[in-house]
Amino acid sequence: MQLQNPLLAIFLRAMEASFDDTDLQVILLQRFGLRYSKLTNPIRPWSLQVINIHDYFDKRNETEHLVSALRDARPNVPEFAKVADGMGFAVISTGLEVLVQTGRTPYQDVDVFRAKLATIEAAICQVDIDGATGTGTLIGADLVITNRHVVAARIGTDGKLTGPATCRFDYKTNGEGYTTPATEVAAHLLLASSPHAPQDTVVGPMATDLAALDYAILKLDRKFADEPVVAGGNPRGRIEVAGAPTAGVDAGVLVIQHPGGKPMKIDFGSVTEVGPARFRHTVNTEPGSSGAPVFDAALRLVGIHHAGHTGGPGPALTYNEGIPLGAILTDAVAKGVAI
Known part of the structure; x- marks a missing residue:
């Protein structure tokens, strides 16, 4: 700074x-x-x-x-x-406590956070293409966003899906080790997408090309967000994307994901670098986490995780990377997708 x-x-x-x-x-x-x-x-x-x-x-x-x-x-x-x-890091009293980030609301109400997290979980899915998996998020009644490279094997030369992508919701394990029955919904339409950038495959500076955002928006076969999670319950809901908040350097973030194809997991970290088309973060991820939603400390969607690299010893050569939500929405709207 x-x-x-x-x-x-x-x-x-x-x-x-x-x-x-x-x-x-x-x-x-x-x-x-x-x-x-x-x-x-x-x-x-x-x-x-x-x-x-x-x-x-x-x-x-x-x-x-x-x-x-x-x-x-x-x-x-x-x-x-x-x-x-x-x-932005003023001391707020003469005592021992310090408010180190004054540019945001510093605290979250526990009950509100817990309720919001439960709603978010219902909108996260595992995206499966013949056993190769990633993670996706419901951002509309029948819209799921993930990485393009997650579904690339299903995209034909005409830019359309050649077969269905399976979106597996509620795939998670409770505290006693019981894995809940998942609900699978097929997606046959690809509404908009953007390829990854060449820089994404090598260790080095972040990509800056706003035409290479590595996202895909899939249309489910039914309006799944309007259906209840359990019979007689409230609608499942979707993740709000209005406003497209951003996460600055040092901001706390969390990623809800299906690492290694496993049931839903969560991990926490912070943002280390920000650019127009990418941001880097320290949240742990694995294959299967691609496309997972990245939330800020207030549980607002700020982007989707898409890649990571370990290029050698030291933290500077080991990083995970996401795509800013605002850049994705701008590109999707330009391609005629209303979210």
């Missing part, structure tokens, strides 16, 4: 007035393991040393770490608290 004026000017002035070089040498070494001489030359004018230290963190897009360290070292300097607040 980088600082812009006027916060940058406020921060530099406060840093210059509140510390000397000895103070900063101790903070940089103890907090970050950095030697002062790596960041600046102690014989330079003090104002220039301060700028050099800021620039070191700024170039690495890690200014928030420096702000946090200096705020902690000088909690009585209001300018540091003001800058932290402007960056």
Whole structure:
């Protein structure tokens, strides 16, 4: 995260007035393991040393770490608290508790979250093409979204399905190990789709091509979302897509999926990188998870998972990747699909 004026000017002035070089040498070494001489030359004018230290963190897009360290070292300097607040991680009291993400509603009501999760589960399905599986989501009365590569074996040269895709709902295991009977619904129509990008198959930068979003919208043979989950019960329902919320870097996300073809599972992680056509996240997935819905902490659909890579040691070379919901909806509407 980088600082812009006027916060940058406020921060530099406060840093210059509140510390000397000895103070900063101790903070940089103890907090970050950095030697002062790596960041600046102690014989330079003090104002220039301060700028050099800021620039070191700024170039690495890690200014928030420096702000946090200096705020902690000088909690009585209001300018540091003001800058932290402007960056979205303000201290909200003088006690021990901190609201670290001020840009969103920080808490969810347990009962509301539990009820919403139960509704979501009913709208998740396993997508089966002759034993090769992925995960899909009901986003309309009879519409399921998944990855295009999940159903690619069924797509003919004319862009239509050559045979049915099986959508298997309620395939999950309870706490005692009992697997509930699944309900299968066929889909014979492909309403819209977009291929994956060449970059998706190799480790490297995220794809940015909005014409390569790796999604497929299937039309079920009946309006399954309008049918009750159990006889006499409420309609199954669908996942709301209006508004197409986005998840920023560091936002918590969860993926409900059928990893390895197994009954429905859930895992949690966070967003690490965001682009116009892809975002990367740390949620665990396996083959069979492709097409699974990615939800934010408020259980709003923000995208669909589509791929992951392990290119070598270290977290930078191991990542999972999703497709932003907003990009998908824009493309689908342009292709004549009303959701």
